[in-house]
Amino acid sequence: xxLQPSSRQGELIALARRLACERFAPRADRHDCAASFPFDDYxxxxxxxxxGLCVPERYGGLGGDYETYCLVAEQLAQGNASTALTFNMHCxxxxxxxxxxxxxxxxxxxxxxxxxxxxxxxxxxxxxGAFYGQPHSEPVEQGETDTKLGVGGRRFGTTARKVDGGYxxxxxxxxxxxxxxxxxxxxPAIRLGDEPWIERTLYxxxxxxxxxxxxxxxxxxxxxxxxxxxxxxxxxxxxxxxxEVLPPGLFGAMYNAFPHLFLSFSATFLxxxxxxxxxxxxxxxxxxxGAPIPHxxxxxxxHAIAEMLFAIESTxxxxxxxxxxxQVDAPLEAVQRARAAHVTVxxxxxxVTQEAIRVCGGRAFLQxxxxxxxxxxxxxxxxxxxxxxxxxxxxxxxGRAWLGRTAGRxxxxxxxxxSKRSGLG
Numbered sequence: 001x002x003l004q005p006s007s008r009q010g011e012l013i014a015l016a017r018r019l020a021c022e023r024f025a026p027r028a029d030r031h032d033c034a035a036s037f038p039f040d041d042y043x044x045x046x047x048x049x050x051x052g053l054c055v056p057e058r059y060g061g062l063g064g065d066y067e068t069y070c071l072v073a074e075q076l077a078q079g080n081a082s083t084a085l086t087f088n089m090h091c092x093x094x095x096x097x098x099x100x101x102x103x104x105x106x107x108x109x110x111x112x113x114x115x116x117x118x119x120x121x122x123x124x125x126x127x128x129g130a131f132y133g134q135p136h137s138e139p140v141e142q143g144e145t146d147t148k149l150g151v152g153g154r155r156f157g158t159t160a161r162k163v164d165g166g167y168x169x170x171x172x173x174x175x176x177x178x179x180x181x182x183x184x185x186x187x188p189a190i191r192l193g194d195e196p197w198i199e200r201t202l203y204x205x206x207x208x209x210x211x212x213x214x215x216x217x218x219x220x221x222x223x224x225x226x227x228x229x230x231x232x233x234x235x236x237x238x239x240x241x242x243x244e245v246l247p248p249g250l251f252g253a254m255y256n257a258f259p260h261l262f263l264s265f266s267a268t269f270l271x272x273x274x275x276x277x278x279x280x281x282x283x284x285x286x287x288x289x290g291a292p293i294p295h296x297x298x299x300x301x302x303h304a305i306a307e308m309l310f311a312i313e314s315t316x317x318x319x320x321x322x323x324x325x326x327q328v329d330a331p332l333e334a335v336q337r338a339r340a341a342h343v344t345v346x347x348x349x350x351x352v353t354q355e356a357i358r359v360c361g362g363r364a365f366l367q368x369x370x371x372x373x374x375x376x377x378x379x380x381x382x383x384x385x386x387x388x389x390x391x392x393x394x395x396x397x398x399g400r401a402w403l404g405r406t407a408g409r410x411x412x413x414x415x416x417x418x419s420k421r422s423g424l425g
Contacts, residue, residue, distance in 0.1 A: 003317075003320050003321065003324060005071060008068075009067075009068050009071055012053070012062070012064065012068060012071070012072050013071055013072060013075055015048060015050070015072075016050070016072045016073075016075035016076050017075040017078070019041075019044055019045070019048060019050075019076065019079065020075055020076050020077070020078045020079025020080070021078075021079060023040075023041070023044050023079070024038070024041050024044075024076065024079025024080040024083055025078075025079040025080065027040060027041075027080075028079065028080040028082075028083075028226070031080065031082070031225070031226040032082075032225050032226055035219055035220055035221070035225040035226065035228070036226065036228070037086075037178065037181040037226060037227075037228045038080060038082065038083050038226050039181070041080060041083040042083075042129075042131060045087065046129040049061075049062055050062070050072070050087075051090065051125055051126070051129060051130075051131055052094075052122075052125055052126045053068070053069060053072060053091055053094070054066075054068075054069055054091045054094035054095045054098065054099075055094050055098065055122045055125055055126055056098050056099070056122070059119060059122035059123065059126060060122070060123070060126040060127070061094075061122065061125070061126055064091075065095075065099055066095055066099070066100075066260065066264070066323065066326045067323045067324055067326065069091045069095065069264065069267075070263075070264055070267040070319075070323045071267070071323075073087065073088060073091075073264070073267035073268055073271065074267045074268075074270050074271040074274075075271060076268075076271070077267065077268040077269070077270070077271025077272050077275070078271045078272075078274055078275040078278075080226065081268050081269075081271065081272050081275075082224060082225065082226035082227045083226065084267070084268040084271065085177065085224065085227055085265070085268050086133070086177050086178050086227050088264055088265055088267070088268065089132065089133055089134035089177060089178065089186075090131040090132045090133075090182075091264075092134060092261060092264060093132040093134060093186040093245065094122070094125070094132075096186075096203070096245070096246060096254060096261075097118045097121065097122070097245055097246065098118065098122075100254060100258055100328065101114065101118075101246060101250065101254070103327070103328040104250060104253065104254055104257065104328060106247060106250070110247045113247070114244075114246070114247050117242055117244060118245075120242075121205065121245070130183045130184060131178075131182055131183065131184075132182055132183075132184045132185065132186050132205075133176060133177060133178035133179070133181075133182040133184070133185045133186070134177075134185070134186050134187075135173035135176040135185050135186075135187050135188075135232045136173070136188055137173065137174045137175050137176075138156075138157040138158065138171070138172065138173055138174055139157075139172065139174040156188065156189065156190035156197070156201070157171055157172070158170065158171025158172070158173065158187065158188065158189040158190070158234060159171060159189060159190055159191075159192050160189040160190065160191045160192070160202050160204065161191075161192050162191060162192070162193075163238075165240055165241060166238055166239050166240040166241050166243065167189070167191070167202070167204065167238070167239055167241075167243075168236055168237065168238055169187070169189055169204065169206065169234050169236075169237045169238075169239060170234055170235060170236060170237070171189065171234045172231060172232070172233050172234070173187070173231060173232040173233075173234070174231055175229045175231070176215070176229055176230060176231060176232040177224070177227040177228065177229040178227070178228060178229075179215040179219070179228050179229060179230035179231070179232060180208060180215040180228070180230070181208075181228055182208060183207065183208055184205050184206065184207055184208065185205070185206045185207075185208070185232065186203055186204075186205060186245045187203070187204050187205075187206045187234075188201065188202065188203055188204075188251055189201075189202045189204060190202070191248065197252070198249060198252040198253060199248070199249045200248070200249070201248070201249055201250075201251040201252035201253075202244065202246075202248055202251065203244065203245040203246040203250070203251040204239050204243050204244060204245060205239070205243040205244075205245050206234070206237060206239055206243070210237050210238070210239065211237065211238070212234060212235040212236050212237035212238075213232070213233070213234060213237055214232075214233045214235075215230045215231065215232055215233070216230065216231055216233055217230045217231050218230075254328075257328045257329050258326070258327075258328050258330075259330075259335055259338065260322075260323070260325075260326035260327075260330065260335075260338050262342070263319075263322060263323065263326070263338050263341060263342050264323075265342075266319060266341065266342050266345040266346070267319075267323075269345050269346065269349040270312075270315065270316060270319055270345055270349075272349055272353065273311075273312050273315070273345075273348060273349050273352045273353070274312060276308075276352050276353045276356040277305075277308050277309060277312055277352060277356065279356060280305065280308070280355075280356035280359055280360055281305060283360045284301060284305070284359065284360065301359045304355060304358070304359045305359065307355070308352050308355050308356065311348045311351060311352055312348070312352060315341075315344050315345055315348040318337070318340065318341045318344055319341045319344070319345055321337065321341075322334075322337050322338045322340075322341035322342075323341075325337065325338070326338070
């Protein structure tokens, strides 16, 4: 077993780490305080070609696969985890259109049409800097999705009525990250009709400015502040046939065949854990601006720091193995390992970020490991179901994760330490 990154993955990891340290982290506080979307982070992603990270090379992208995306996202999260979470939605859209779709069964005619449609969409990402949100969650559900969809139900309260040249879409999406910020939204819907439901699943590209699209509500949450995750209201929105992100019926089939999709969210929280550990270490050793001079308590806290490191490294080992096994129609043991990895990451991020605050003591409430992080030490937990039941049945693969106000970065002024793994001394 060889779990070291390839040379190309190493280059992309280094690029992501540099962006996180030099560009994202210094402005993360500003976006967190204002609950503003990090357009400047996305400008950097575009300038470095990372909007095309998961676009196949033949379309001008970097050709990153699912595993490569997860490794890159872990690094980006150490600069601004809200940016990493929203970037996840864009990259998953690229992966679903690209390599995952390539592994799904299609007739030659359907595959030829999909090739034509996705080429235009990939070109707009690479050449024009387009990026995508994924409004998947809904406050209501209809139909058979909970029993028939293997992972991530509550998709099909949104309907699409077939008309000449396209579809008329109606529905309400809940907790839509990049709300009003992304040019496009890869939107699940169910076509009205009598055929089996999975054949009527659609995945449609809906422009932000299309008539009938709105993003109502205020946005001043405790967490995930820079994701700007308001509702999305769709009222008689017309989209043309060419707006199909996936061929009709493939969205539901893909969710059942590739349950690793939602494991990608956990890459952000793995990076967040590392940032919390690095921040605590910098604080306790006096290397964080404003930290107290190291004193005699440091030796006593070495054990806690070590336990944090053990949690991070064991979690990372399981997660890396799980993402290395991601494939369409993966064997049951790989799917179960992915579920275990997801739950392990969500539990560990709570424990590590909470311990980082505890070992830094009262002064931590005045630093970037602050009360904002304490308010959301449940970072990484599912937003739409009780935590314990999600852990027990591993249904977390279908849930959205909350990120606290400082889960966007968990520390200020320690960006140079995000790649260090040194201990107290």
